[in-house]
Amino acid sequence: MTARQVPLVSLFLSLFLSLISGTYHVSATSTPPSKDLNIPTVVDLRIEGQNRTIFSGPIRTRGHNVTSASGVTLHCDGTNNHTNPTPGPTCTSALDDASKQAGFSWDGELFTEFDDFLITRIARSEQTATEFWGILVDFQFTPVGGCQQQVKHGDKVLFAFNAFNKTHFLSLAGPKAAAVNSSTTFAVTDGASGEKIANATVVTLRGGPVGITNADGEVSLEFGKTGIHVVKAFREDSIRSNHVKLVVT
Known part of the structure; x- marks a missing residue:
């Protein structure tokens, strides 16, 4: 072995022994790969239009470019207006994905100063001079627009027509x-405050029992047919509720 080969062999041997003994470490200054937060995320999306529920159910979404019915395209990943440092799924990205899945359209007015849309129409429910669309996450109004507001797995996202003139979100x-x-008991509350809601009409969709909630926000229904039944709550001054699906045997 030559004199030049000796230090190389010593170096390789030293590295090998360090690795098997666990004493060799990567430099603390090494930068780990950044975590991608813009991953497909499932949220519980509900869209309550002027006269009907337009969409209700889970939707898989991630931040992406969206295009309104008017033809305006905008990035919609929460980095809008520098609201979040990294891209991710948003309320309006969920709306856009649902529109493609369920076959309805949406439109909005672009406010460049906020780098976001004001939603003006979903399906056939279009804003008026006094009735506007509102966006809520877990029954709380979002403080920013739908392309700025990021969401996480399991969030309850609600687009509600005439939201600002309603007393309760059922x-x-x-x-x-x-x-x-x-006898089967259902309970109606205000989603934001938990207040028990009296005088709400609880309806079995597509035919079935109907009842009015009492002072405790409860009503008992009796189903005379077996099968799958879908129940929903309504009150004139409120945004209609989520639906409850139950199997009667």
């Missing part, structure tokens, strides 16, 4: 299963 709770011809 939340309906009830069982997932019931026995035929037995």
